[in-house]
Amino acid sequence: MFCDLDVRMCGWAGSGRETGLGLDRRSFLKCALASGAALGAGTVAQPAAGLSSGAAADRQDDAKFITEARFYQKLANRKIKCKLCPRECTVGDKERGYCGVRENRGGTYYTLVHSRMAAAHVDPVEKKPLFHYLPGSVAFSLGTAGCNVNCKFCQNWEISQSRPEQIPAEYAPPHRVAELAKQYDCPTIAFTYSEPVVFAEYLMDTADAGHQAGIRSIVVSNGYMQEESLKAAYGKMDAVKIDLKAFSESYYQKVVTGQLKPVLETLVTLRKMGKWTEIVYLVLPTLNDSDQEFRGLAQWIKANLGPDVPLHFTQFHPQYLMKNLPITPVPTLERAKAIADAEGLHFVYIGNVPGHPAQNTYCPKCKRMLVERVGFTASKMLIRKNSCTFCQQPIPGIWHA
């Protein structure tokens, strides 16, 4: 079985982006290796003899993880332009894109992480968090190295900000992932932990394998991608959770090393595609916690996506390069929720605060509680035929049949 992790280490004390494992790096890697052993997918090479006990694993056989990338354009002089995300990295021969997991070799661009599973776990779907998607079910969750941004608060930075050769991984091709999901009774495969945009090829192939086996797919993503890749990759998803880091370009620039506008465009496109989408907004004290920002965000969501898109305000915990800030005070999260509620959003949640009543789902019409959550567990489920049991108000989402 996978690492028997304390739930508290698996995402409570985390950012809005769920943590793979919320552990220090050594424990994380041990868990990744243990997961690999449980998968029966072969063993990671042992460190070379004669070096210190802290030596990294010998180089894995990289060749099996490497396949030509999609979404790029060849240029003169053996350069390429990546078309996966708005960075549009122009990458010279022998160089990699910003994400660190796509490399130009002689004028052809390759993904280095296809089937290169660096983290895997069976998670409750509420942990993503997705609150309006098959509550109480579990998802076979996986991620590779790499990310196309560099959030200073990233809880999974040890894999997201690493190059693939720097962390142990298991060879888990798409059909194998589908088999494992079935083996562990997971109706869903979740692409998460690092940033699935950067392993789009693996995501797409695995989603296809999953669907062939009757298993759905969901993704936890920053949404920082181009429209073509978004439609191709996330068009295969059954639900999407987007981490909307803030509602200001300057925050995206300084704290995320990204851009807000493309993420908003992603949300609009997902809406047009009819994809079930939920949004997480990680609240960092003093940086993105103003009334103005909360109000602007809520107004934008209502105008562009509609009032039924679930919005989760989640509590920040000091991480990575952002250890100087305190944990988000609960009153700040409650203020955010109050503003969003007042702007007319129907499903506004507070995350990472175990036991808070705002983790439950309430009918927007009769206000009765419909789904009670304790931690990551949905303990009551009072939605019948996609409607409130009490007043029959339709409750949007993907519910159990």
Place this chain on the structure above:
Amino acid sequence: MNTAHSASRRDFLRKSLAGGAFLFTGGAAGNLAVTEPAAVPAVPKAKSRVVVARDPQLRGTGSTVDSSRVLALLDRAMQTLFDRDHPAEAWAKVVRPGDTVGLKVNTLGGRGIATNPQLVAVLCERLQQAGIKASDIVVWDRDSNELERAGFHLSIGGNRVQCYGTDRVDYEEDLAAWGSVGSRLSKILTQRTNVLINLPVLKDHDGAGVTIALKNMYGVIHNPNKYHLDGCNPFVADVNMLPEIRTRMRLTICDATTAMYEGGPAYKPEFSWTANALLVSQDPVALDHTGWQMIERKRAEKGWKTLEAAGRPPRYIATAADSEHRLGNNDPARITVVET
């Protein structure tokens, strides 16, 4: 490596470095007069010295570098830099017995545009003559395969010069941070060496403009791909400000035996030239500025526009020299270039 030994040694090195000055251990090594190594100044000197040593016959009648000639070239460069009559006296200004010396080479571009193994071999010879044990010299870069492709032979353990990549020992668990960068550092730097001699090559870079001494430190960190935005500026300067790098850096010897003026960082023979030169300095900013000018002159000679006109001026050099970083001098009026 014995874990207990390395832990106590690491503590020793940390204390030494935290003191901000090199310890004077006294004693003599062979016939060397013991002098305190010239620590790289915390603030740049009023004038920086860059020696450009050339040998038009470096390759003799063939295409490969002649070992005896590159040794002579290295000696001439070092003696000129430190104004000494004998190479041993020059090297005594850089290292002392008991040091563990890391030679950070550049092998990303492959054999055609990598730090020359013959140069490294003669450098190791001089270090040993300066009292450094062979096993206390580590030739390194980020990746063992890249080292081998560049012509280096891996060597791990035993009483010989060591040669391997960070992939063999990993990066530190914790982040080192300065300014805009936060990275894990190679354990070769942090745990195995107390002296860093930088051995970059001379070439242009399609993002940064040029990649010479300062940018060679990207090979020390685990996430260089995150720091190529905006022409690698201010990231190159910020990486060089990391205390673990800055306190160890003693000297830069830029291998300009083969150089490139276009198409870097990968090797493009059609844009390379046999400069047959070494650039040496204790000021990496001044060295980068000097190397940049050499590249610009070659570009002009070949009919290429300047790097500025090409949209990629090496702005990180000025940043490295600014009041916030003060890693060295980029003002030509404060750089003495000595051609020899």
